[in-house]
Amino acid sequence: MTVYTRKLFTLAFIREGDKVLLGFKKRGFGQGRWNAFGGKVEPGETTEEGAIREVREEAGVEVVGGVEKVGELEFTFEGDTTLMHVIVYHARGYTGTPTESEEMKPQWFNVDNIPYTKMWPDDELWYPIYLRGGKFRGAFHFRGYDQILSQKLEEVQTL
Numbered sequence: 410m411t412v413y414t415r416k417l418f419t420l421a422f423i424r425e426g427d428k429v430l431l432g433f434k435k436r437g438f439g440q441g442r443w444n445a446f447g448g449k450v451e452p453g454e455t456t457e458e459g460a461i462r463e464v465r466e467e468a469g470v471e472v473v474g475g476v477e478k479v480g481e482l483e484f485t486f487e488g489d490t491t492l493m494h495v496i497v498y499h500a501r502g503y504t505g506t507p508t509e510s511e512e513m514k515p516q517w518f519n520v521d522n523i524p525y526t527k528m529w530p531d532d533e534l535w536y537p538i539y540l541r542g543g544k545f546r547g548a549f550h551f552r553g554y555d556q557i558l559s560q561k562l563e564e565v566q567t568l
């Protein structure tokens with residue numbers, strides 16, 4: 410039985426009607442895949458502050474009205490003792506124009522045309538819950554970055 414070191418991360422979604430803003434990750438963890446905006450929670454910041462900071466840094470827009478928690482995900486990888494605990498947020502509003510950063514190239518996608526084949530394999534499982542306004546808890550155990558060995562996913566009423 411593996412003893413994991415838990416590390417906190419965020420993901421934040423920006424919606425505009427039937428479109429959702431995603432970023433193409435240009436470097437680092439998850440490079441080459443479209444994802445919501447996020448990253449490590451830094452010491453001294455709350456998870457909400459971390460989510461808002463990542464949106465600013467990666468997409469160049471300012472969150473307005475704060476963020477609301479929509480999900481919690483746990484990712485583990487065979488042969489690695491890190492457990493990534495990802496808090497998923499929805500931004501209530503934003504201002505500014507999405508701008509490419511060193512990390513991310515932002516692009517709007519219609520909710521019916523999410524590029525799942527170019528995203529993490531778990532995304533197509535939990536995005537539908539988020540997109541219809543649900544809340545979720547999930548855990549995915551990976552072999553490498555492409556194969557899910559085991560998974561848990563449930564829609565919840567309260568997080």
Ligand SMILES: Nc1nc(SCCc2ccccc2)c2[nH]cnc2n1
Nearest residue numbers: 418419438447448484495529531532
């Ligand atoms: N959608 C999604 N995201 C992540 S990592 C998100 C958190 C993160 C961590 C490090 C840098 C930036 C963002 C995943 N990992 C495994 N499946 C996954 N699905």
